[in-house]
Amino acid sequence: MSTQESGAARPAGRPRSEKAEKAIIEATLDLIGEGVGVAELSIEAIASRAGVGKTTIYRRWSNKEDLVVDALATMKAPLPPLSGTSVRDDLISLLEAMRSESGQARSRCVMNIVMSEADRHRRITERFMERAVEPRRRAMREVIERGIVTGELRPDLDVDMGMAIISGTMLWHTKWGPAGDLSPELPEQIIDAALAGMAP
Amino acid sequence: MSTQESGAARPAGRPRSEKAEKAIIEATLDLIGEGVGVAELSIEAIASRAGVGKTTIYRRWSNKEDLVVDALATMKAPLPPLSGTSVRDDLISLLEAMRSESGQARSRCVMNIVMSEADRHRRITERFMERAVEPRRRAMREVIERGIVTGELRPDLDVDMGMAIISGTMLWHTKWGPAGDLSPELPEQIIDAALAGMAP
Amino acid sequence: MSTQESGAARPAGRPRSEKAEKAIIEATLDLIGEGVGVAELSIEAIASRAGVGKTTIYRRWSNKEDLVVDALATMKAPLPPLSGTSVRDDLISLLEAMRSESGQARSRCVMNIVMSEADRHRRITERFMERAVEPRRRAMREVIERGIVTGELRPDLDVDMGMAIISGTMLWHTKWGPAGDLSPELPEQIIDAALAGMAP
Amino acid sequence: MSTQESGAARPAGRPRSEKAEKAIIEATLDLIGEGVGVAELSIEAIASRAGVGKTTIYRRWSNKEDLVVDALATMKAPLPPLSGTSVRDDLISLLEAMRSESGQARSRCVMNIVMSEADRHRRITERFMERAVEPRRRAMREVIERGIVTGELRPDLDVDMGMAIISGTMLWHTKWGPAGDLSPELPEQIIDAALAGMAP
DNA sequence: AGATAAGCGAGACGGTACGTCGTGTCTTGCC
DNA sequence: GGCAAGACACGACGTACCGTCTCGCTTATCT
Numbered sequence: 001m002s003t004q005e006s007g008a009a010r011p012a013g014r015p016r017s018e019k020a021e022k023a024i025i026e027a028t029l030d031l032i033g034e035g036v037g038v039a040e041l042s043i044e045a046i047a048s049r050a051g052v053g054k055t056t057i058y059r060r061w062s063n064k065e066d067l068v069v070d071a072l073a074t075m076k077a078p079l080p081p082l083s084g085t086s087v088r089d090d091l092i093s094l095l096e097a098m099r100s101e102s103g104q105a106r107s108r109c110v111m112n113i114v115m116s117e118a119d120r121h122r123r124i125t126e127r128f129m130e131r132a133v134e135p136r137r138r139a140m141r142e143v144i145e146r147g148i149v150t151g152e153l154r155p156d157l158d159v160d161m162g163m164a165i166i167s168g169t170m171l172w173h174t175k176w177g178p179a180g181d182l183s184p185e186l187p188e189q190i191i192d193a194a195l196a197g198m199a200p
Numbered sequence: 201m202s203t204q205e206s207g208a209a210r211p212a213g214r215p216r217s218e219k220a221e222k223a224i225i226e227a228t229l230d231l232i233g234e235g236v237g238v239a240e241l242s243i244e245a246i247a248s249r250a251g252v253g254k255t256t257i258y259r260r261w262s263n264k265e266d267l268v269v270d271a272l273a274t275m276k277a278p279l280p281p282l283s284g285t286s287v288r289d290d291l292i293s294l295l296e297a298m299r300s301e302s303g304q305a306r307s308r309c310v311m312n313i314v315m316s317e318a319d320r321h322r323r324i325t326e327r328f329m330e331r332a333v334e335p336r337r338r339a340m341r342e343v344i345e346r347g348i349v350t351g352e353l354r355p356d357l358d359v360d361m362g363m364a365i366i367s368g369t370m371l372w373h374t375k376w377g378p379a380g381d382l383s384p385e386l387p388e389q390i391i392d393a394a395l396a397g398m399a400p
Numbered sequence: 401m402s403t404q405e406s407g408a409a410r411p412a413g414r415p416r417s418e419k420a421e422k423a424i425i426e427a428t429l430d431l432i433g434e435g436v437g438v439a440e441l442s443i444e445a446i447a448s449r450a451g452v453g454k455t456t457i458y459r460r461w462s463n464k465e466d467l468v469v470d471a472l473a474t475m476k477a478p479l480p481p482l483s484g485t486s487v488r489d490d491l492i493s494l495l496e497a498m499r500s501e502s503g504q505a506r507s508r509c510v511m512n513i514v515m516s517e518a519d520r521h522r523r524i525t526e527r528f529m530e531r532a533v534e535p536r537r538r539a540m541r542e543v544i545e546r547g548i549v550t551g552e553l554r555p556d557l558d559v560d561m562g563m564a565i566i567s568g569t570m571l572w573h574t575k576w577g578p579a580g581d582l583s584p585e586l587p588e589q590i591i592d593a594a595l596a597g598m599a600p
Numbered sequence: 601m602s603t604q605e606s607g608a609a610r611p612a613g614r615p616r617s618e619k620a621e622k623a624i625i626e627a628t629l630d631l632i633g634e635g636v637g638v639a640e641l642s643i644e645a646i647a648s649r650a651g652v653g654k655t656t657i658y659r660r661w662s663n664k665e666d667l668v669v670d671a672l673a674t675m676k677a678p679l680p681p682l683s684g685t686s687v688r689d690d691l692i693s694l695l696e697a698m699r700s701e702s703g704q705a706r707s708r709c710v711m712n713i714v715m716s717e718a719d720r721h722r723r724i725t726e727r728f729m730e731r732a733v734e735p736r737r738r739a740m741r742e743v744i745e746r747g748i749v750t751g752e753l754r755p756d757l758d759v760d761m762g763m764a765i766i767s768g769t770m771l772w773h774t775k776w777g778p779a780g781d782l783s784p785e786l787p788e789q790i791i792d793a794a795l796a797g798m799a800p
Numbered sequence: 801a802g803a804t805a806a807g808c809g810a811g812a813c814g815g816t817a818c819g820t821c822g823t824g825t826c827t828t829g830c831c
Numbered sequence: 832g833g834c835a836a837g838a839c840a841c842g843a844c845g846t847a848c849c850g851t852c853t854c855g856c857t858t859a860t861c862t
Contacts, residue, residue, distance in 0.1 A: 037239055044848055213835075610854090613809080
């Protein structure tokens with residue numbers, strides 16, 4: 001990596017340490033992954049875990065929300081490859097990606113935060129949705145619309161409602177389903193039940 | 201009333217004030233209703249709003265979680281009267297009850313807490329589910345099972361999955377749907393979409 | 401102990417328990433004797449040690465100061481018998497009484513309180529002086545005045561100043577003298593030194 | 601002074617504020633000067649009056665006693681200039697200094713505390729004695745020893761007893777004398793009475 | 801090479817809330 | 832009506848973090 005970007009006007013003085021920045025983000029996600037909520041998340045703990053002074057954090061983010069927004073935004077949505085053989089298979093793949101991700105502590109905690117802070121810290125939710133949820137949403141929409149075209153799904157299907165049914169049912173199981181990890185058969189079961197009302 | 205209850209040993213000293221207890225619970229729900237999360241919820245603020253000393257709170261609940269558990273548990277589920285004319289009507293009534301409740305700030309905040317604290321404060325969720333969610337769940341199950349008997353629903357319908365679809369889709373709209381209040385037509389739309397896959 | 405005093409007009413209801421009263425006073429003096437100052441002296445501790453409810457204390461004394469005043473007032477000044485053979489002997493007897501008393505923890509603590517609360521709780525001091533100090537003062541004054549009459553002391557002696565010298569010197573040794581108990585020879589030494597300036 | 605002491609390792613981080621330290625000490629003495637005893641002396645009140653956080657106090661002194669010890673230790677003994685013309689004049693000067701000081705509320709309260717906490721908080725007394733009482737004691741001893749050399753005082757005089765008589769008599773008047781301020785003639789009267797027994 | 805300037809770890813700062821304890825008052829049921 | 836027990840509103844305790852502010856360095860660029 002070049003130490004001299006040609007185009008940008010560089011401010012005087014010592015440049016900010018990228019290493020510190022990464023350590024801070026990582027420490028934040030670490031703590032979140034341990035189930036620490038936004039409120040309990042203490043800047044002091046982040047600083048200490050990142051081996052960094054508090055000033056170094058506050059110099060970059062003016063408050064905790066901003067930091068969390070940026071930290072969560074680094075979580076990307078690893079879209080599964082879709083075989084394209086059938087709508088059913090692709091939808092199952094999408095749900096299976098969600099299911100396996102929900103098995104990881106960090107992802108589950110991030111999801112909790114995103115959902116729980118929806119009211120108090122709207123920006124956290126918004127930014128995260130845009131970066132991490134929207135791509136999946138788009139993928140699911142494409143699959144469904146393709147299904148309508150191919151005749152696998154009813155032509156008068158309300159796409160939004162269809163997506164809501166699939167995602168919502170999955171969400172329901174994640175939050176209220178029997179404790180412990182989700183069964184591997186769940187995506188298939190959900191899709192089959194949902195398709196029953198969508199097939200022509 | 202007899203001054204001498206035979207069975208229970210009445211403890212010595214001044215009995216605990218029911219008034220104080222109610223004021224504390226009410227103040228807690230008030231603050232929660234203003235969007236204060238469990239973490240930001242300060243015992244000092246509750247005490248002050250309830251016009252009560254902190255000791256009076258700590259005498260009853262040894263920690264914040266216990267208090268919140270009890271406070272949320274007082275939120276009862278006002279089950280709507282079900283006409284019983286058809287499965288469709290009854291399910292719409294159930295969803296409509298949820299929709300109108302989600303319009304109230306306090307209920308919405310309570311729901312947020314219950315969902316967000318699911319990991320950190322499992323007991324909050326458990327107790328609330330048992331007191332407030334389970335009755336509705338039972339009602340919905342009865343409606344669906346009755347529908348199977350009357351032939352309004354497919355005889356081989358997986359009741360649990362059916363409930364997950366309906367509740368989950370509603371939940372989805374509550375959390376991720378277009379901002380602002382839910383449309384009054386939503387319950388009807390959801391039920392119609394869901395029934396499409398459940399009708400015989 | 402009779403439960404029925406003949407003469408006094410008796411108020412209705414159960415008479416106050418003399419036993420409780422004594423226990424309270426005794427507990428108070430006990431605690432004071434352990435070096436607990438007026439401020440640290442907790443009504444709760446007194447009640448608990450006396451095996452008495454707090455109400456029983458507050459029914460009799462409206463505040464801590466009143467209780468302490470009464471408690472200290474029960475400490476009497478056991479004036480030593482004065483041989484009367486000589487002024488010197490009598491003065492030594494008086495100081496010796498003070499010396500031996502200062503060896504008892506309770507007396508020493510009481511003295512500390514009386515002296516230290518002089519400003520804050522003037523009534524404590526006043527009442528105690530009147531009951532416990534004044535009699536000794538009077539005794540010493542009589543000895544000195546008798547000495548003037550008998551010619552053992554200078555006829556132009558300022559009696560008040562003489563008393564101040566003797567008592568003050570003793571007080572000084574009590575508070576600032578070498579740590580530990582006062583030497584048995586001290587009274588004699590003080591009186592001899594003081595009489596040097598008082599003899600004719 | 602060099603800004604770079606070679607030997608001492610300067611601790612990292614922001615140095616402690618001398619201003620805060622002084623404000624705390626001053627607030628403590630202020631409150632003591634208003635007659636607040638050690639027990640009633642609340643750290644919260646000191647912090648508030650000093651415009652300082654409680655932490656800033658606890659960072660320096662782990663308990664109230666330590667703080668009071670340091671606060672009282674800053675009270676210096678402003679020794680009066682001694683003319684040296686005669687033992688009598690010098691002793692009167694010393695007593696006069698004590699008298700005028702006892703007119704100031706703060707000094708009087710400090711004295712009360714030092715005397716009353718002698719048992720409970722021995723360190724308060726010890727440190728204060730060393731810093732504030734010992735210098736005066738030394739001055740008085742020098743005057744008296746000089747008097748013995750010059751022949752103004754008896755050669756066989758017990759110096760310690762002489763000091764006890766003078767200081768003790770003064771102390772007596774301070775505590776038990778007629779209420780209100782001490783008479784301006786008192787020092788002269790005491791010294792004359794005391795010297796009567798010390799002159800050759 | 802030296803001056804200038806911002807970033808850095810450390811940690812003190814004025815605050816707020818914590819959960820505990822003791823205050824003086826009150827409210828029970830028993831005596 | 833006295834009594835013990837103990838709940839009550841209140842306020843100080845000593846602790847933990849907050850977000851801000853100095854410190855003495857270090858690390859860059861610009862003379």
